[in-house]
Amino acid sequence: MGKPSFQDEKKLVRDYYARLDAASPDGMKSAQAQYVATDYLWRGFHPFHEIRCAEGVVDQFWTPLKTALSHMQRRMDVFMAGQNTIEDQGGVWVVSMGHLMGLFDQPWLGIPPTGKMAMLRYCEFHKVEAGKITETAMFFDIPHLMMQAGLDPFPPQTAAHLVQPGPMTHDGLMFEAQDxxxxxxxxxxxxxxxxxxxxxxxxxxxxxxxxxxxxxxxxxxxxxxxxxxxxxxxxxxxxxxxxxxxxxxxxxxxxxxxxxxxxxxxxxxxxxxxxxxxxxxxxxxxxxxxxxxxxxxxxxxxxxxxxxxxxxxxxxxxxxxxxxxxxxxxxxxxxxxxxxxxxxxxxx
The missing domain is CATH 3.10.450.50 (Nuclear Transport Factor 2; Chain: A,)
Known part of the structure; x- marks a missing residue:
């Protein structure tokens, strides 16, 4: 028997993204019900922290964000999966990284809209068990969005402010099994x-x-x-x-x-x-x-x-x-x- 390629878990997350990204708020809750476990744990950056309800993630995070960033699309630069090497945690996890891009048409978290394109850097880790997503860590760079809106959340930084590209080799989207x-x-x-x-x-x-x-x-x-x-x-x-x-x-x-x-x-x-x-x-x-x-x-x-x-x-x-x-x-x-x-x- 061959070694696991994690293709089933990858397909589940890609199908989930297709449903979630195209859906209205009611449709997002339907996507959560189909792909996310009832005892779901979602971890997000401040001011969201931990949310232990799939519908709550839609109400508190996705609906306000997609309202603010109209016509939002997911632009992935990395997509991969693997067995967790932290033995006492375990499980198969699927990871995506890139930007959520849209037209910044409404305020979000008090950040004023610009009416222009904006990109929210993000990275997500999804734990997949028995055909459901049971845990998510979704980290996103809110200060980066603030700076795109003309705000200065911090003193001048020591390195460069950029909308960041993906890998130089352009091979981070590993939809197929890897060596x-x-x-x-x-x-x-x-x-x-x-x-x-x-x-x-x-x-x-x-x-x-x-x-x-x-x-x-x-x-x-x-x-x-x-x-x-x-x-x-x-x-x-x-x-x-x-x-x-x-x-x-x-x-x-x-x-x-x-x-x-x-x-x-x-x-x-x-x-x-x-x-x-x-x-x-x-x-x-x-x-x-x-x-x-x-x-x-x-x-x-x-x-x-x-x-x-x-x-x-x-x-x-x-x-x-x-x-x-x-x-x-x-x-x-x-x-x-x-x-x-x-x-x-x-x-x-």
Whole structure:
């Protein structure tokens, strides 16, 4: 008997997307009933957090989002599936990553509409059991959408603000079964990187770029979240993200992952939360605190040869800073609302 190819699970998620993306609010609830388990767990970024009801996800997330982003379409860059390598979690998971694109015609979460195209970066992990989706982690970059709407949720970021492309190789949509041997190489590269973070874990002192070169190709690209940005090459990654991250966040602890999968030359993981850290001042231009905060993170990787070469990152920065007493979403949207009111009241 051959090794599992996860094609049934992939088909289920693709069929689910076809129904969900084309449906009205009532139709979305019908899609949930067909494809999603009754004891469903949905994990989403702040201000949504955990929702334990399939219909509740439609009411609280999908309907408001699709109302705001009219004519919304899903533009996937990565699609893969695999067996969870976190043994005490297990299960088959299907992952998609890309953008939800639409015309930003109505407010969403207090973010003012632009009437123009907008793209919400997203990544979803779906656990499939007995022909149903039982868990979803859907992470999305709300500050990135805020910046497209002309808002400034954070101080100027150290790396570039971009609408981010998919893999340079354009082979991330793995609708067909992949070579398991390639997946094993990708898992080895990810595991090596995770275990080799010396300065992170207080190990051997060495230049950061030397540590990074053991796991990453020289022309690596780190597609980071809004507030941090994207950066290219090991040296610029060390300068524009990894160095400031390690310098500005203390008392770092790793909480583990819920899912880690690989397929072909791609892989990824998420935690809830992955990390707990305390801001020591300076990171993202924000103040020091005495309060530990949680980072909920998705990482998606592409391997080239024996090393990693592209990395897409989703971090719930709104949740992290909210734990520090800084409500970025409310603060920024209230300022925007005040500016709009002032503009309406201004003399011609």
């Amino acid at each position: 398991p041997g390639e997946g094993r190489k990708t898992l080895a590269a990810i595991d090596h990187m995770v275990s080799d973070i010396k300065t992170w874990r207080g190990g051997v002192e060495e230049p950061l770029v030397d540590e990074l070169r053991r796991s990453w190709n020289e022309d690596m690209i780190w597609w980071g979240p809004a507030g941090i940005g994207a950066t290219y090459t090991i040296e610029r990654y060390a300068q524009q993200h990894s160095g400031p991250f390690r310098a500005g966040l203390t008392d770092r602890s790793f909480n583990g992952h819920i899912c880690r999968i690989v397929e072909g030359q791609f892989g990824g993981f998420f935690g809830w939360p992955n990390l707990t850290l305390t801001p020591a001042g300076g990171f993202m231009g924000m103040p020091a605190t005495n309060t530990p905060g949680d980072m909920r993170v998705i990482d998606i990787y592409r391997r080239d040869g024996d090393k990693l070469t592209e990395n897409w990152i989703f971090i719930d920065l709104l949740h992290f800073w909210n734990m520090q007493g800084i409500d970025i979403l409310a603060r920024t949207t209230n300022i925007a609302a005040g500016q709009e009111t002032g503009a309406r009241g201004a003399a011609p």
